Every structure is written in C-alpha cells, then in structure tokens.
Amino acid sequence: MGVFFDEINIKTNGEPDIVDITESIQKIVNNSTFKDGLACIFVAGSTGAITTIEYEPGLMKDLPRVLEKIAPKGIHYDHHETWHDDNGHSHVRASLMGPSLTIPFKNRTLIHGTWQQIVFVELDTSPRNRNLIVQLIGE
Amino acid sequence: MGVFFDEINIKTNGEPDIVDITESIQKIVNNSTFKDGLACIFVAGSTGAITTIEYEPGLMKDLPRVLEKIAPKGIHYDHHETWHDDNGHSHVRASLMGPSLTIPFKNRTLIHGTWQQIVFVELDTSPRNRNLIVQLIGE
C-alpha cells in the first residue's frame, strides 16, 4: 500500500467550459505502481467542480443551462459587495456541486461507465489556469 | 492495510426509485478482513447518484419533487438531439448529485446517523440493472 501524488494542469476559457480529464487520470494510474485502489481528484479553488457526465455536446449545453437556473449570473450576490467581484454565482454553484470526486480503480483501470467521463467544470467567469490534484491510495 | 473490492447488483424500476443500500455495504465490510477504513461507493453510469437520506416514505417523494423543479422532465434538452433520447434531465440531475460517496467505517461498522441511510438514486427513465462498485481501503 502507498500514496501516489500527481497534478493535472489545464487552461480553461472560463464558464461554461467542461473539460474531460478521464484520460489524464488514467495515465496517472498507469504511472503509479498500483493495481487496485482509490483516486481522489480535487480542485484547489472555490470556483470549479469535479463530477462525471456523458461527454457529448448536448449535455455540455444542458448542464450550464440548469446551473444558470439554480444560481443565475447577473443578479445580486452579497459576495460582490465583499470584493467588488462578479462571480458570486460561480462560488455558489461550486459549493453545491463539490470540489472533489473519489473513484475506484481495479486491475490498473479506472472504473466508470462507457458513457461516463470524469470532468472538471469551470464555473468562474474568466479564463483560468487550473491545477487539479490527483491523490491515489492503492496497492 | 489493503484494498477490498465488491459489487452490489440491484434492479430498479427507473425514476423515482431510491434504494437503501446501507445493509449491503455493511455486509461487504463484514466480508472483508478490515476493522477500520474508508468505503467508496461508485455508480458506473451517468444517470444515477449515491447520497444519504433518512429512508422514510415522505422524503422518497420530496427529493424527486425538488429534482423535478431543478431539472424538469419533458422540457427541451440538447442531449435529446444527440441521441434521440428522452433522459436529458436524468443526466443533468446525476452530474449535480454526483456518482460517488466515501464513508468511514470503524470497529467493522459503517459510521452513519441512526436516521441516515446510504442510497442509490435511480434517475433514468426506464428500469435498469445497476452494478454499484464498493471499494474498501482499510486495515
């Protein structure tokens, strides 16, 4: 048993970017010496989220549309008064979705559905360089 | 320390089925040799979710009613144009709720509240056979 640490660096164009990181995480599993274990993917930042989705163009529009209904852009957020910022909706959406995903791997392969990809959901309003943490525990 | 893998197979009737899987996961902990550790429950598929809830009949109606408000069934989703499918709302709800739950166990017992059960939330529109992954890491 051991711990294996790596990072994924991506550039986004700001919302509503959704980036498929499945292959990047699989490569990290490949680079470790582990056969079986858990992978934790974590975004160090409060305006992004990690989840899974069927990565096809339709849902890349549908998910942001529902997020816009839950916490609309352009309305008043008290967050804007704290920092004279414009991304209160980004923060709220990120807290609701969550910054972390834990996913099992077995026989050196991430377990996920054929139509299910691991994604980073950019929720901030402007382009960002994102550093995603991947911590494996396995044997 | 080690890794222990098992699966839970369930049949659902499609939405709004919510299945209590607490006992099934506890049995997997029993079948392992571990006293303390973490259990990760993961749905390999993009139209289901894992969470906890007080498993009583009222909330089995309340949670689906709120999900219907967040991402209504029967309205337009771009996902439907990709596959001529009818379950865009299922995918969006699943991505928001998340496919994974990590829960600690101690002294061979899952830690959860008396009125808190671990559930699989079926979000797809038709009956499904679901294969839930349970990966334990413990000692």
Added chain:
Amino acid sequence: MGVFFDEINIKTNGEPDIVDITESIQKIVNNSTFKDGLACIFVAGSTGAITTIEYEPGLMKDLPRVLEKIAPKGIHYDHHETWHDDNGHSHVRASLMGPSLTIPFKNRTLIHGTWQQIVFVELDTSPRNRNLIVQLIGE
C-alpha cells in the same frame, strides 16, 4: 500506511450556520503520524452537509439564499406527515449537497486553495451539537 480516526464537535445555531472546520481538520492531520494521504470528513446525520467555499460574509448569505430557492422552507413536504416535523427542506438540501468530502494532504498539509475553506453547512431548523467524523488514510 494506516488509518487515523478523530472527531470534531461543534455547536450550531441551526440554519443558516456555516462553520469553517479547515483548521480543526489540519490539526487532526498534525496529530497523526502521516505525511501524505486522504482525509474523509463525514457528517453522521441527515440534515447537514460538508463542502468547500470561500469563507467570507457575503457568500454566507448567498449560499443559503440559493438553497432556499432550490428547496424552500415553509412549503409542504411529505416528510412532515411522517414525523409531524418541520425540516423537510433540511433533509432534501442535505441529500443534494452530500454528507461527505474527501480531500488530499501532502507534506502534512491539507491541499486547498487560499480562498477555499472546508465547511460544515448546518441545514437543520434548530440548534444542534454536531459530531463530524474525520478518517485519515495515509503514510
């Protein structure tokens, strides 16, 4: 490799309390012998949630306001008929947000953004004593 268990005890005033638990979790990492690993924070109870947020006063109002829109207080929930209770909205919000967060630590330090804190979100209607479980796996 090993498992390290501890608890965080907090008192809340009921909704919409949001409590910054980042330092408490960092202290548990300090008290363990581990350098690298994963920390799982879990609320044993069905009316609270764990997530991350930028812990500033504006967002402490914005997040509850959006939760109130998603699952309003004071409307009908079937849960109220089961127990003659008043917190159906608390349960639904908790199931949507999730009871668990898994976060990596490295070199004895929790990994998170400068403007990102780990929080317990009290969703119940009355003051509560909360026992948050922290289970570390590391080496």
